[in-house]
Amino acid sequence: MLNIDNLQVAVSGNEILHGITLHLPAGEVHALMGPNGSGKSTLACALAGKPGYQVTGGTATFRGTDLLAQLPEARARAGLFLGFQYPVELPGVSNAMLLKQAVNARRRQRGETEMDAMDFLVAVKERMAFMEMDETLLERGVNEGFSGGEKKRNEILQMLMLEPDLAILDETDSGLDIDALQVVARGINHLRSPSRAVLLITHYQRLLDHVAPDRVHVLADGRIVRSGGPELAKELEARGYGWLTGDVAGVEAR
Amino acid sequence: MNSKQSVEALLAKEYRDGFVTPIDEDRVPPGLNEAVIRLISEKKGEPDWLLAWRLAAFRHWQTMVEPTWAWVHYPPIDYQAITYYSAPKRRAGTRSGDAIDPELLRTYDKLGIPLAEREALAGVAVDAVFDSVSVATTFKDRLAEEGILFCSFSEAVRSHPELVRRYLGSVVGPADNFFAALNAAVFTDGSFCYIPPKVRCPMELSTYFRINAAATGQFERTLIIADRGSQVSYLEGCTAPMRDENQLHAAVVELIAEEEARIKYSTVQNWYPGDAEGKGGIYNFVTKRGECRGARSRISWTQVETGSAITWKYPSCILRGDDSVGEFHSVALTHHHQQADTGTKMVHLGRNTRSTILAKGISAGRGQNSYRGLVKVAKGATGARNYSQCDSLLIGDTCGAHTFPYIEVKEPSARVEHEASTSKIGEDQLFYCQARGIAPEEAVSMLVNGFCKEVFRELPMEFAVEARKLLGVSLEDAIG
Numbered sequence A: 001m002l003n004i005d006n007l008q009v010a011v012s013g014n015e016i017l018h019g020i021t022l023h024l025p026a027g028e029v030h031a032l033m034g035p036n037g038s039g040k041s042t043l044a045c046a047l048a049g050k051p052g053y054q055v056t057g058g059t060a061t062f063r064g065t066d067l068l069a070q071l072p073e074a075r076a077r078a079g080l081f082l083g084f085q086y087p088v089e090l091p092g093v094s095n096a097m098l099l100k101q102a103v104n105a106r107r108r109q110r111g112e113t114e115m116d117a118m119d120f121l122v123a124v125k126e127r128m129a130f131m132e133m134d135e136t137l138l139e140r141g142v143n144e145g146f147s148g149g150e151k152k153r154n155e156i157l158q159m160l161m162l163e164p165d166l167a168i169l170d171e172t173d174s175g176l177d178i179d180a181l182q183v184v185a186r187g188i189n190h191l192r193s194p195s196r197a198v199l200l201i202t203h204y205q206r207l208l209d210h211v212a213p214d215r216v217h218v219l220a221d222g223r224i225v226r227s228g229g230p231e232l233a234k235e236l237e238a239r240g241y242g243w244l245t246g247d248v249a250g251v252e253a254r
Numbered sequence B: 001m002n003s004k005q006s007v008e009a010l011l012a013k014e015y016r017d018g019f020v021t022p023i024d025e026d027r028v029p030p031g032l033n034e035a036v037i038r039l040i041s042e043k044k045g046e047p048d049w050l051l052a053w054r055l056a057a058f059r060h061w062q063t064m065v066e067p068t069w070a071w072v073h074y075p076p077i078d079y080q081a082i083t084y085y086s087a088p089k090r091r092a093g094t095r096s097g098d099a100i101d102p103e104l105l106r107t108y109d110k111l112g113i114p115l116a117e118r119e120a121l122a123g124v125a126v127d128a129v130f131d132s133v134s135v136a137t138t139f140k141d142r143l144a145e146e147g148i149l150f151c152s153f154s155e156a157v158r159s160h161p162e163l164v165r166r167y168l169g170s171v172v173g174p175a176d177n178f179f180a181a182l183n184a185a186v187f188t189d190g191s192f193c194y195i196p197p198k199v200r201c202p203m204e205l206s207t208y209f210r211i212n213a214a215a216t217g218q219f220e221r222t223l224i225i226a227d228r229g230s231q232v233s234y235l236e237g238c239t240a241p242m243r244d245e246n247q248l249h250a251a252v253v254e255l256i257a258e259e260e261a262r263i264k265y266s267t268v269q270n271w272y273p274g275d276a277e278g279k280g281g282i283y284n285f286v287t288k289r290g291e292c293r294g295a296r297s298r299i300s301w302t303q304v305e306t307g308s309a310i311t312w313k314y315p316s317c318i319l320r321g322d323d324s325v326g327e328f329h330s331v332a333l334t335h336h337h338q339q340a341d342t343g344t345k346m347v348h349l350g351r352n353t354r355s356t357i358l359a360k361g362i363s364a365g366r367g368q369n370s371y372r373g374l375v376k377v378a379k380g381a382t383g384a385r386n387y388s389q390c391d392s393l394l395i396g397d398t399c400g401a402h403t404f405p406y407i408e409v410k411e412p413s414a415r416v417e418h419e420a421s422t423s424k425i426g427e428d429q430l431f432y433c434q435a436r437g438i439a440p441e442e443a444v445s446m447l448v449n450g451f452c453k454e455v456f457r458e459l460p461m462e463f464a465v466e467a468r469k470l471l472g473v474s475l476e477d478a479i480g
């Protein structure tokens, strides 16, 4: 599904990612962990095509096609979804409006007709109920005045509407209360299928308790320093990152 | 892609209505003097009192200086280089009263304003002004059945001189300001409308202004009178060819609402704005004012200003009647090198008068957008209330937004509130939309629409659609 090979990314002329290699097959959920500032969001943004994130080397393909050559909106229409660590507010643009435009952009891409207003409403209300979201959020400006938790649920709502093939979720679990965490986890599990893949960026084992990952990768200082099974996350929970990042410092010192 | 560049690039705009109609025009030589004014008056077969009114205005204008207080910058205008009268010639063999020149019909068809009544937009009567004259007015007969007078200004002078004489200049006097005085001296045509007592106008009335001839100014007057208890909704649209020279448009609009009358005046202003380098475009220096003369009357201005190189206009309300209401809803967009200094004046004279101001300014490219508004409450206007809200939206970092609210309150029981905000369409917002499959152009248009929707809501249906389209066109390529 997603194949990243030796990817190097610079922001404002500073290289942040120094060669990332990561293979995420269809049907799997991988967790990406690592200390603050290690480059997790940078990887997510580079994959989604954020302007200003310069790929200086390496490749990334999504379902066999070169991801990096496409405009961000084309990547999204092709089925890549980025759940933002900090979702932005779009004042005056209703949540319903954004969702409708987004869903229809994806449908047009697939050669399907646009969704009619009734079908859209039924679909979105069903998913809002699933996410235990208040329907009044539909007519509010996108994320405008939403609480931190509401914003994160809103990201998952968008994901459920768009039904992406690949979801990259950047700390969607941060800032959630215990109940909300379960709701968000339910949303992610709902999307899980043999034809889809998820890259979960998180700091906490507690999300992984609900969404069991197939693999866990640890990013430190712009490099993947360790990959392993679900037990790696538990080990990190117990020991922290020091034993891994120490390695990296050593590598760089040489 | 460089992120700064990306916002800049969304700012290239295609002007849709920039063509020139190939038609012979009867032109007065350039220049401004009494002889030219006499010639205009004579061409229109005007009565002596109107010529005297023009000449008095001209003499006064000669003593006035062009205002410089607006936040706009342009080289001095040479008033002697302008042609003050240019009207399409009738084809040989046709007489007045014959059908309209097919070339003109084609022009208006192209602009989406069919003048043949059977093809016309249902429920909209149009007065079509081409350069210095009105070339057609539709649905006149249908409106006459209700006692409504809707015709060109010139025709009104001929057929209803008593009404014109009574109301002309009663809201915007011939010496009101520099551009209004110029207009009073040289105005060539425009629309006239009178709604008799208790009549609710059964269709939207509209004027479509088209500048075609080069090196010509357009100076028209609109006079709308809503008699006791009547109601009318009026629309105004305008376009001009793309030219490298600036052209002057100095119009005057006067509205009079008698007791319990309601006038809703909507404008979608799309004069040629000039090119991306700021070359050419219309100078739109316009005086629009309405008077709520009678008790419980209401005047509501809605404007969407997307065109013109420079806009200088302040549609205002004199709230003379007790319990009268004035409203101003505005979206002004400046892009490339466009400059707009626009706003309103709400003058509260009567008791319990109320006014609302909602002004939205959008600046992109190197556009400069200023809101300038005056809220004045006279002593004795007890219980007067005003609420003003001015919001600015910036796209990119090379544009500017300015707010100049003036408040003069002489009545202690008055309540005046003012709120203002400035926001910016940011890279992060655009990327968020892109990450949802929405292209930046579409994202900007969504954000701009969201910003303007309270004003669009005030526009009649067809106009709201047109306004959205125009803003879409105007901002095409503002990022990318």
Ligand SMILES: Nc1ncnc2c1ncn2[C@@H]1O[C@H](COP(=O)(O)OP(=O)(O)OP(=O)(O)O)[C@@H](O)[C@H]1O
Pocket: A011, A012, A014, A016, A034, A035, A036, A037, A038, A039, A040, A041, A042, A043, A085
């Ligand atoms: N414009 C920039 N110029 C220089 N450095 C930058 C820029 N943007 C990001 N960085 C740096 O890149 C590094 C990686 O940031 P990133 O946001 O990817 O970290 P993260 O792993 O997502 O951290 P967190 O867990 O705190 O979310 C940080 O050190 C950050 O300061």
Ligand SMILES: [Mg+2]
Pocket: A040, A041, A042, A085, A170
């Ligand atoms: Mg991060």
